[in-house]
Amino acid sequence: DAGITQSPRYKITETGRQVTLMCHQTWSHSYMFWYRQDLGHGLRLIYYSAAADITDKGEVPDGYVVSRSKTENFPLTLESATRSQTSVYFCASSVQGNTEAFFGQGTRLTVV
Amino acid sequence: GNSVTQMEGPVTLSEEAFLTINCTYTATGYPSLFWYVQYPGEGLQLLLKATKADDKGSNKGFEATYRKETTSFHLEKGSVQVSDSAVYFCALSDSDDYKLSFGAGTTVTVRA
Numbered sequence: 001d002a003g004i005t006q007s008p009r010y011k012i013t014e015t016g017r018q019v020t021l022m023c024h025q026t027w028s029h030s031y032m033f034w035y036r037q038d039l040g041h042g043l044r045l046i047y048y049s050a051a052a053d054i055t056d057k058g059e060v061p062d063g064y065v066v067s068r069s070k071t072e073n074f075p076l077t078l079e080s081a082t083r084s085q086t087s088v089y090f091c092a093s094s095v096q097g098n099t100e101a102f103f104g105q106g107t108r109l110t111v112v
Numbered sequence: 113g114n115s116v117t118q119m120e121g122p123v124t125l126s127e128e129a130f131l132t133i134n135c136t137y138t139a140t141g142y143p144s145l146f147w148y149v150q151y152p153g154e155g156l157q158l159l160l161k162a163t164k165a166d167d168k169g170s171n172k173g174f175e176a177t178y179r180k181e182t183t184s185f186h187l188e189k190g191s192v193q194v195s196d197s198a199v200y201f202c203a204l205s206d207s208d209d210y211k212l213s214f215g216a217g218t219t220v221t222v223r224a
Contacts, residue, residue: 035214040216043214045211045212045213092156101146103155103156106155
């Protein structure tokens with residue numbers, strides 16, 4: 001199906017474990033973004049990418065790692081999960097950085 | 113850096129009431145401005161946008177005008193419906209770095 005998909009939709013993991021959230025888009029959009037959504041904070045940018053092999057930090061990058069070896073994929077890895085990383089994570093893509101962004105359905109991550 | 117400030121919620125209205133959500137921004141370049149909406153359990157979707165000063169974005173009865181002199185992009189709807197109940201996010205994308213930055217979100221509940 002065309003669009004932007006995130007997997008898994010729900011994940012429970014333990015403190016200290018590594019976990020990877022997947023994001024795949026079928027439009028060949030240049031820009032991709034990862035946000036976390038927390039009550040009272042809205043959406044905060046974790047990392048973004050302007051093209052394959054180009055990534056940059058956002059507002060809250062600590063504890064996260066990204067890669068973008070292919071245009072269509074932009075996985076987000078929590079190297080050693082902490083409870084403070086319990087959140088809803090959204091991936092988004094756009095043709096250019098200042099055009100409409102299309103969002104995935106989100107991944108609800110719980111770290112216990 | 114760039115930032116977006118929007119009025120805090122929650123906002124509760126009766127059907128057919130007038131809705132205004134205030135949004136102001138700071139940006140280093142010349143931003144594009146957006147309103148996104150998030151319905152319960154879903155990702156964000158674009159509601160409307162404006163790319164230059166004095167532009168008016170409109171969609172589904174919602175309107176917002178890009179005011180450079182007051183650095184504002186307030187969202188308005190003249191007569192809300194129960195189906196407008198959602199979280200509304202103001203966002204900007206700066207022409208310098210293309211990061212999409214969001215406000216904290218405003219939860220709107222419309223009662224029949």
